Amino acid sequence: MFGKVMTWGALMLATSLTPVWAQDDKAVTIVLNEEVDVMEPCMATRSNIGRVILGNVNETLTELDVRGDQGLMPRLAESWEQMEDGSWRFNLRQGVTFSDGSTFDAQDVKHSFDRVFDPTITCESARYFGGMTVTATVVDDRTIDFVVDPVQPILPLLVSLITIVPAETPVEFVREPVGTGPYAVTEWSPGQQIVLTRRDDYWGEAPEVSQATYVVRTDPAVRAAMVEAGEADIAPTISQDDATNPATDFPYLNSETVYFRLDASQAPVSDLRVRQALNMAIDREAFIGTLVPQDALLATAIYPPTTQGWNADVPVPAYDPEGARALLEEARADGVAVDTPITIMARTANFPNVTEVMEAIQQMLQEAGFTVELQMVEVAEHEVYYSKPYPTDRGAYIIAAMHDNRMGDPSFSAYFKYHSEGRQSGIADPKVDDLITRASAATGEERNQLWSELQAYVHDELSADVLLFHMVGFARVAERIDWTPTIATNSQLQLSEIGFKQ
C-alpha cells in the first residue's frame, strides 16, 4: 500500500513539475498588460481584445497596411467599388471557411454588420459609425452592397474595424469566438491564459507560429522579466525604465498624442494671442530624452505623422518665452484678463512621468507671465472636464489629455476634437466645420488636400490647442523572434507577422 502511494505521489509530482514554459520551437508566449475580459469579436477595436483576436481569429473585409505604404489592403474582400448612388459594393473572397467548418459568404458579412448595430448589445466597433445608418444587402454569395446614410467615402476604411463572424452567431456576447483567421481559440482559462492554435484549413498563407499562448501580468517589470527569463517571447508594452537592452527592447510610435485642449469660449483662452502665448511658452524640446522618451516626436497634429493627409509643413511652435510675454502684454493692454488663474487639469497615470511633465509646463507658463495652477485628477473626474457639456463654474482651465488615432485617417479625430459639435472640441469656427465636412466626404488626393489644409489652419491660424508629443511605447522581444512593433501594436498583434531567426 505504502509503495503504491509513493509511486502515485512521485508520478503526480513529476507531472506537476514539468515546466509549463517548455514548448515547441514555433510556439510563442505573449505577455499582455491588460486582462482580456471578453473575447467578443465586435469588441475587437478595444486594444486588450484586439491584440488577441484581431487578424488572428477574426478577420475583416479590408485592412490598413501598417508596415508598408500600401494603404488599405484586401482581406476577406477581394475588391470594392463605389456605385453611382454613393453605395459601396464589396466582392468577397471565395474558398474561405470559419474555424467551425462553415463556409464564409455574404450572409455572414451581413449578419456581422447587423449584429454590431443591434440595440440589444453594446459593440464597441459601432462607435466609428456615429450618425450613420448602414444597410447591408446581400447581392449573391460573394457580393454585398452597403448603403450608408449619409454617403461615406471612407467606408472601405471603416469596414476594416468590423470583424466577420458566422451568420449563426447569436446577438449576445460570445465566449468562444469563431472566425476565418489563421488561428482558432483552443483554450481560455480566465485570469490564467488564452491559447490560439494554427488552423490547417486557413485560406491564406500559413503563418510560421504554430501556437500562441497569451498571459497577463499587470506589473511592467514582471512582463520585462518574463521575456528576459525566457518564459515569454513578446511583451508588447514594457515601461521605459525597463527598456534597457537594445538587443531586445524596441521603441515604437504608439499612435497616442499628448496635448492641451483649450476651450476658446472661455476667457482668457478665448483670445488668440493668449493661445499663441501658451504655445510659445513651452519648451517642448527640453522634455525629449528627459521626462518623455528619446524617440517621442514633437506633435504638429492631434494624430500621428503616418495618418492620411499629413501636412509636413506645419511647424512646431518655436519656444519663445519673451515673445509669449509680449503677446500677453499686448492682450492685457486690450483689456483681456490675462491674470485670471488658469488651472491645468491632468489625469494621474495618463502616461509615464505625467505629473513631472505637468509641473515643468506649469513652471514654464508661469515664467512667461501666466498664473497657473496644477490639478491632477482621476479618470472619472477628468472626463467631466474633457467632454461636453463643459463645466462652467470651475474657473478657467486647460486640460491635458492623450488622444489615440491608430486608424490612419484624420476623420477619427477631426470631428470630435475640432468641429463645433465635437464632443471634446474647444473651438467653434465655421471654416473648420466646413473643411471637416468637405474632407469627410471627399476621396483620394482631394481628401488628403483638405485634411492637410485643416491641419495647417487649426494650428497656424487658430492655435486651437497646445500640441505636445507623439508618444512612444516600448516592446521587449526575445532574441529568437523576428518581429518589430509598429504603430498598430497598441491595437493588434497579428501572429502571421512573427517569424523566427534560427
Next chain:
Amino acid sequence: MLTFIRKRSVASLVSLVGLIVLVFFLSRLTGDPTDLYLPIDATDEMRAQFRDIYGLDDPLIVQFGRYVGDLVQLDFGESIRKARPAIDVVLEAFVWTLQLALITMALVTVAAVVVGSLAAFRVGGFFDRVSGIVSLVAASAPDFWIAIVAIVVFAVGLGWLPTSGTGTVWHWILPIAVLFIRPFGLIVQVVRGSMISTLSSAYVKTARAKGVRTRSIIFVHALRNAMLPVITVIGDQAASLLNGAVVIETIFGFPGVGKLMIDSILQRDFTVVLASIIVTALAIFVMNLLIDLAYAALDPRIRN
C-alpha cells in the same frame, strides 16, 4: 454550542445586510460605469443604449430593489465587463485566494509558533536576538519590493523558479514565500511575548521543579495557554489574506479575488464588487466561527 453558532450567524447576517446596503450605495457614488466602459468618443446613442441595457437610468432605489430581489433568489447579477454571471467570476477567483491563504497561513503558523516559542525560552539569548531582528525586518518589509527582488534574483538571475503565473507547483513557491514573510514576522513576536509570560507562571515552574523535559514544557504545557492571543492574530492575518493579497496577486499574475475586487472597483463593475464582498464576508464569518471554536477547544473556561 449550537446556540452560540446560531447567535453568531444572526449577528453576522445583520452586518452582511448592512455591508451590502453600504457598498451598493457607496459604489454608485463613484459615478456611472458608462463613461468607463465606452470609449471617450462613443456616440450619445451608444451611451443611452448602454444605460438602458443595464438599467443605469433608473433611480438608485429602484436599482437597489431589483438587486435585492435578484439576490434573494441567489442571482448576483451579470458582470458588465466580463458579460458573465458575477458570482461565477468571483468564485473562480476566490478558489485561488483560498488556496493561497490556507497554504500560507498553515506554513506561517507552524514556523512562527516554533521560532517564537524557542526565542521565548532563553530571552536575550543568541537565538532570541537573531529571530527578533529577522521577525522585525519581516514584519516591516514592503511586499511589493520583496516580490520584485525575488523575481529578479530567483527567476531571472538564478533561473530556479518561474517569474509568475500559475500551472505547476513551482509557480506557487515565490508568491507563498513573499506572502509568508509579513505575517510570520508579526506572529513570531506575538508568540514570543505570550510565551514569555506563560513560561514565568507558577505551573510551568512547578513542571520544571518536577523535572519535566524542556521540550514538553514548551510545546505541551505552556504552548496551549500561550496560543490564545496568538490565535486572535492568526485570525486577523488570515482574514486579510482572504480579502485577497492584491499586491502579490498583481505582481505574480495570480487570478485571485483581491485583484478582481480592485479591478472591478476601478472599472465600476458593481455586481462583481458586491459579489466579491459577499463571498469574502461569508468566508471571514466562517473563519471567525472556527477561531471561536478553537478558543473553546483550548480553554475549558470559554467552553463552559
